[in-house]
Amino acid sequence: MALIEWDDSLSVKVSIFDNQHRRLVDLINSLNEAMRDGKGRDVIGSIIKELSNYAVMHFGTEESYFKKYHYADAQQHIAEHRAFVEEVERFRKEFDAGSIGLSIKVMSFLSNWLKNHIMGTDKKYTPFFNQHGVT
Ligand SMILES: [Fe+2]
Numbered sequence: 001m002a003l004i005e006w007d008d009s010l011s012v013k014v015s016i017f018d019n020q021h022r023r024l025v026d027l028i029n030s031l032n033e034a035m036r037d038g039k040g041r042d043v044i045g046s047i048i049k050e051l052s053n054y055a056v057m058h059f060g061t062e063e064s065y066f067k068k069y070h071y072a073d074a075q076q077h078i079a080e081h082r083a084f085v086e087e088v089e090r091f092r093k094e095f096d097a098g099s100i101g102l103s104i105k106v107m108s109f110l111s112n113w114l115k116n117h118i119m120g121t122d123k124k125y126t127p128f129f130n131q132h133g134v135t
Pocket of ligand 1: 077117121
């Protein structure tokens with residue numbers, strides 16, 4: 001059973017963003033399953049790599065929509081994206097340095113991101129985009 005099942009509470013009501021957010025949920029679930037099987041250390045390197053690819057792709061999409069539609073709260077939102085990228089970069093450095101206990105740190109970071117960014121900051125743009133016909 002997956003740690004996080006996608007449901008409406010995670011939806012930002014913009015399908016392109018929801019589809020990308022589902023990828024992050026899949027990553028969290030894969031990390032969780034690996035940790036449960038005692039294989040966190042085997043997968044954490046590739047998870048970190050996927051997180052940085054995800055960030056480039058997904059934040060790029062959100063930010064291009066902010067620009068296109070002149071979203072007023074873009075600046076603060078983008079600052080949170082930058083903080084995510086920096087944290088993932090720190091994880092990568094720790095991984096390269098052979099740091100232990102990284103899976104747990106990455107997992108707790110991603111759980112917080114889901115709760116605070118996706119279910120908080122991201123959801124604030126729902127009415128804005130929906131009013132502009134982006135659903
Ligand atoms: Fe975002």
